[in-house]
Amino acid sequence: xxxxxxxxxxxxxxxxxxxxxxxxxxxxxxxxxxxxxxxxxxxxxxxxxxxxxxxxxxxxxxxxxxxxxxxxxxxxxxxxxxxxxxxxxxxxxxxxxxxxxxxxxxxxxxxxxxxxxxxxxxxxxxxxxxxxxxxxxxxxxxxxxxxxxxxxxxxxxxxxxxxxxxxxxxxxxxxxxxxxxxxxxxxxxxxxxxxxxxxxxxxxxxxxxxxxxxxxxxxxxxxxxxxxxxxxxxxxxxxxxxxxxxxxxxxxxxxxxxxxxxxxxxxxxxxxxxxxxxxxxxxxxxxxxxxxxxxxxxxxxxxxxxxxxxxxxxxxxxxxxxx
Numbered sequence: 001x002x003x004x005x006x007x008x009x010x011x012x013x014x015x016x017x018x019x020x021x022x023x024x025x026x027x028x029x030x031x032x033x034x035x036x037x038x039x040x041x042x043x044x045x046x047x048x049x050x051x052x053x054x055x056x057x058x059x060x061x062x063x064x065x066x067x068x069x070x071x072x073x074x075x076x077x078x079x080x081x082x083x084x085x086x087x088x089x090x091x092x093x094x095x096x097x098x099x100x101x102x103x104x105x106x107x108x109x110x111x112x113x114x115x116x117x118x119x120x121x122x123x124x125x126x127x128x129x130x131x132x133x134x135x136x137x138x139x140x141x142x143x144x145x146x147x148x149x150x151x152x153x154x155x156x157x158x159x160x161x162x163x164x165x166x167x168x169x170x171x172x173x174x175x176x177x178x179x180x181x182x183x184x185x186x187x188x189x190x191x192x193x194x195x196x197x198x199x200x201x202x203x204x205x206x207x208x209x210x211x212x213x214x215x216x217x218x219x220x221x222x223x224x225x226x227x228x229x230x231x232x233x234x235x236x237x238x239x240x241x242x243x244x245x246x247x248x249x250x251x252x253x254x255x256x257x258x259x260x261x262x263x264x265x266x267x268x269x270x271x272x273x274x275x276x277x278x279x280x281x282x283x284x285x286x287x288x289x290x291x292x293x294x295x296x297x298x299x300x301x302x303x304x305x306x307x308x309x310x311x312x313x314x315x316x317x318x319x320x321x322x323x
């Protein structure tokens with residue numbers, strides 16, 4: 001029996017993500033929570049011919065508690081979205097309060113759940129969640145993840161687009177480390193498998209596009225939203241990895257984690273001078289069991305890493321100071 005609770009299920013990420021979860025048939029129970037609309041979304045999803053039972057919960061009558069009770073996986077997409085001209089820092093005050101309140105309830109109701117945070121700015125909201133769980137005495141670093149999978153998806157997608165028509169992005173595996181905003185995102189094309197053969201100028205453009213791809217969508221939508229359907233796709237990819245781990249498989253995926261709390265992470269944290277960082281994480285049934293080393297970097301990647309860690313430490317401090 002696997003129960004997934006999706007918080008923020010009526011939003012522009014949460015709704016398509018709930019559809020992917022219901023259609024996958026990976027779950028016995030899918031509990032949806034939001035401030036509005038989720039009972040109707042649950043009813044709608046229950047017309048789909050998979051075995052997953054779907055329930056919708058509003059704030060009334062201890063709705064959040066009921067949605068979280070017994071959850072094996074909690075995915076948080078709740079929060080306001082970016083608008084044109086808005087940075088992830090602009091999002092912070094509102095979304096940090098939302099994360100703090102949600103994780104205060106998680107600490108009481110399902111502290112052993114795998115918790116996956118989509119809510120931006122991830123570089124700061126994950127530390128807020130960690131501090132909230134720490135304050136309650138239930139922080140398990142091996143079960144708290146900032147979902148950065150969209151950066152990985154973009155890294156292969158944009159490389160394939162640069163290589164030309166007919167190139168399948170799914171053949172590429174490009175590690176992406178750092179954070180989940182702008183210059184903190186570092187795609188390691190020097191470690192791509194198979195190699196991505198682009199000239200220096202084109203590759204620099206692809207890296208920039210991976211880093212600032214969110215701005216591309218915000219601009220294109222003319223204020224009507226940010227990355228939503230692609231984020232739902234990427235979020236579901238990470239959720240599938242967590243389910244595979246819970247089923248006893250060993251899976252490796254990138255995620256933004258508290259390094260000192262995971263095997264091998266303390267060494268990476270000391271090397272980089274940062275405690276929270278997106279790296280390749282080995283997942284098993286008990287959670288994250290290991291962090292893979294960053295590995296050898298090209299000279300250009302080393303310079304970008306310095307920029308990323310400097311900005312990331314500021315983002316992390318912002319999150320830590322909130323709680």
